[in-house]
Amino acid sequence: MHLVVLLKRVLDPEIPQSAFSLDPERKEPTVLRHPFVLSVFDGNALELALRLRDARADARVTALTFGPRAAEDVLRKALALQVDEAVHLLGDENGLPAGRKARVLAAAIRRLPPADLVLCGRQAADWEAGQLGGMLAEALGCPCLPFVSGLSLAPGGFEAVQQVESGQAVYRLPGPAVLTVTNDPGNVLRPARIKDVMAARGRELTTIPLEELLPGTESDEARVETLDLRLPAPRRRAEILDGGGAAGTAALLARRLRELGAV
């Protein structure tokens, strides 16, 4: 059994608004000084894959990232968590239309041993589009199940728990398929052991230059254009209520809420 997990390196989403600024020319955030991290839902996807491998001795997990040299960080992180192989599709993914990105990634996945499942986060913590998983499924010619929070082995394939508005939906699927993963207490990414982090530094990565895959992925899809990127308008600071002690403050708050028509 072979599981491929897509990992993306993104600007740390925990940067507070006050430290966040934009480069209006490039229509991108200013990234000087800011740390980069593994996109959080990709971490949830990796954890689901690792749990499946814990449950089945012959399962292999491949971590795959697409990005510049620095994106290697997320592969090292995955290697420290004992993934079996790490593949770096090396190139600038910025500026590639979404459909073409999916085609390129599909071409990279086809170079690997056949995948039973491809997992990725439901959306990346930068542009938050949530489009890659579905498009990748199309490029691979397989079904897609989004918003999966739990995954287990089942007769003839897999059982996946999907988070929907009203609760959960449980699906059976044979694979191959693309699953996009959402957060759940049951799939928080495990921490790596220090000695494994050290060992991961020296591990070999498989590198695929983007140029090798680009031919044959062109299409005449429509272009999405970013016309403008701006910060939200600053808000006025809250009116801080203090009635001297909890009961007094609560009474004051209740009164203000009535004045504002909120209760």
Add this chain to the structure above:
Amino acid sequence: MTNIVTAVWAWGGRVSAAARDLVQSAGTLAAETGGELGVLALGTGAQIAADTLRAAGADVVLTCEEEALDTAPGEAGLAALVAGCEVLRPSLVLLPADSLGRDWAPRLGYRLGAGLVTEVTDWSLEEGRPVFQRLVFGGKAIATMTVAGGPAIATVRPGAGRRDEPPRAGRGEARDLGLAIEAWPSWPRLLRRQTEERQGPGLEEARAIVSGGRGLGGPEGFEPLGELALTLGGAVGASRAAVDEGWAPPTWQIGQTGKTVAPDLYVAVGISGASQHLVGCSRAKTIVAINRDPEAPIFDYARLGVVGDWREVVPALTVALKEMLAD
């Protein structure tokens, strides 16, 4: 002229308020451009919904009642959408930003060679073409996007494109899509649904929401929040941090990747105010923050704030409100 297609789930003829809103907003946009609105109504009994959809602004209603929609809503719904778009040839497809709309949009976009803009919070027309607003980087920035050189697909968050005008009645011509959908063995097959029982109103309808975050320190913190919500006749929500800790179920999550809510009153308890959370509650009329940290970003966002220990403030507020509401 923009011909628009949207898809709604209309199982048993029932159309959710959110879906009706989307049809109405899409109908208004189509009319503004001199175009038409086609609505694909999916699910057993969808034909019964035709009148509702016409009143909301549909010019053409295509129904699909195939059984496969019940066992494989994602895959079968996508097949119906692809067939519906072949019939109606839209230049814009608007889908709800819910679990099915988010499932279909990228795959439909790939098949149609369309440009995709997701999680749209509002739109406008510029020189006759739709221009979309969306939040990116966890709500820390707002992007304005458009699609050129081919059809566009957008997933639409609740309330986007809502205009204060009555719905335009559409022609509402209804017919069956005429598509037989056979489930493929490779498709994920729905085994069962587990619907969570919730007391009181759902988060989407609640007029008051009391929401808890990491500052609660444990699941037991949600009990006093529940009592406050009960007093207000509202519902309890949670931040992603509280859900990840396992203190609250994922269906309670509010934010960029959770629910979008629009209550009259939103009480954020022990929530620091990460942008990705605020995205989900920004349409609340009044936001109250209760937090021990006076530097928490939530105080730059809320209307009213209390700096203090929620363990004391929340029960005291429940008592104060009970007294006030009893008057």
